[in-house]
Amino acid sequence: MAETTTLPQDLSPLRAFWSVFRENRGALIGLWIVMLIVLLAIFADVIAPYSPTEQFRDAVRAAPMWSEGGSVRFILGTDSLGRDMLTRLIHGARISLFIGLSVMGVSFVIGVGLGLACVSLGNAVDVAITRVMDLIMAVPSLVLAILVVAVLGPSLTNTIVAVTIVYLPRYVRLVRASALSELGKDYVTAARVAGVGPARLMFSTVLPNCLSPLIVQAALGVSDAILEAAALGFLGLGAQPPIAEWGTMLADAREFIRSDPWLVTLPGLTILVTVVSINLAGDGLRDALDPKMRRS
């Protein structure tokens, strides 16, 4: 902690970022929780006490540890098929993060490609891409996702496809808008005059300067994707049983809302905590990366 007393002259960008980021208590807490969830997801096989599909016929819908009739054997109880809730929630983290990160990664790559295509391949391409993105934005997110899943059939992969389509326009618009504003600047003209080719101009001159809003969008996009995928799972249109997906678990638990409330409470709480943490960390990321956007 010695280096915080005086600010060194050659503050590396990462350090500068960190010194702003850690001022934000909420963002810091969010980041710690997100890291915890990531670790749980990575080491799910080691940490989780059982297998997510293992059924204990002698302990169907066992109560969690703290309530009457609960035991240390199943800390968070078991579901209607006698599967350990804690195990399934931990494995669910893996599924949800996988969905969130896949959606983010794919939309990031396609978004950058289409966004740069808009500003560099001429007016016709620009208009075509922009119109399609407008259309996607016009259809309510979940309704569009439902349509895509209805066509492709419900599965984990198709959830990722559907949610990616829904969130793609945000990336495309962001890349397009920031690339357009960068293109007018002197350093781009300078690079062009120096003879930099069009592809290199886009990817190595313009793109790096558009990255900060894009990184923020990507971080917040992970939480949106997790929420959307859970909603699809809840409607029975997402990951199919026996996959331990939080939304699907919630849908299975609906009929036991009266008798075994923890079956409903736990998966939802897990979704909420995950999404809130990512959003808090993402807000902090925005404040630290992009001081102009810092408002509320």
Added chain:
Amino acid sequence: MFRYLLRRLALTIPTFIALMFVTFAAIRMVPGDPVEVRVGERGISPERLAMFRHELGLDQPVWKQFWDYVVQLLHGDFGTSLATNQKVLTEFAALFPATIELSLAGMLFAVLLGIPAGTIAAARRGTVFDQTLMGLSVTGYSMPIFWWGLLLIMFVAERWGLTPVSGRIDLIKFYFDPVTGFMVIDAWLSGQVGAVKDALHHLVLPAIVLGTIPLAVIARMTRSAMLDVLSEDYVRTARAKGLPAWRVIGLHALRNALIPVITIIGLQVGTLMAGAVLTETIFSWPGVGKWLIESISRRDYPALQGGVMLISSIVIGVNLLVDLTYGLINPRIRHG
């Protein structure tokens, strides 16, 4: 202004064409034969099958089918439901008031709570109230509303017995024919004692669930718009004149802060429609959202197609109205 209106209108036409194309293509790509769904599992003679195919236009080339689809839509024909054999538009129109009623109630909840909360948070910036409110706002924004609904049912309806669990009105106690389709108004028109109260009781929980995300967005937006406005000169002048704080904040500042907030409210229509699908499913609320999900499980693709088309058109229309209103209040947008 007129030119702006024309240009904005012209921009929505390609969006509509693309929407028609997408809904058409999507349904073509669905696995399974719609005719087989309609005739059921027992099967029928090849002649009758061919007749059905002809009746549905499935024996035509694809481009002709698309053209027919467009012409149909332009005539206000959104297809016929396979499950009920009724016009999709008729079914939609019968269910849509329920969704509007729910959405209006949800929005009312969000606005009535969100604007005062955001205003107070801005006026007391940095206090515990402000921090708590912003914390709640992030939570509300991140809320999986399908779980939130189940949670409210669990506690408010089941454990404390304060509200009913599902539906729009107690059908055992009250029966009357729909006049407007809005249950609260119909209940009032019926003149039956206690009907309005019962309808409102049914409305409370779904409205809270649907209004939660808009509430978080509106509270946040009001706060940041207020913070911008509070540093303006005219606010300082008002303060210098010696006006009481509530007058400065409540009248001078709030009126100007509301412009961006109203835009945000208008743009929540899409969120409301997406939320309605989940909320209606949880509370068995007979609106278009629940109907859309049911039409998927019934493999009623014309209903799904028409429903998506209608919901999207409504959202596009409302967004257009919001844009035009905003252009009207803020001339800078028009010439942008």
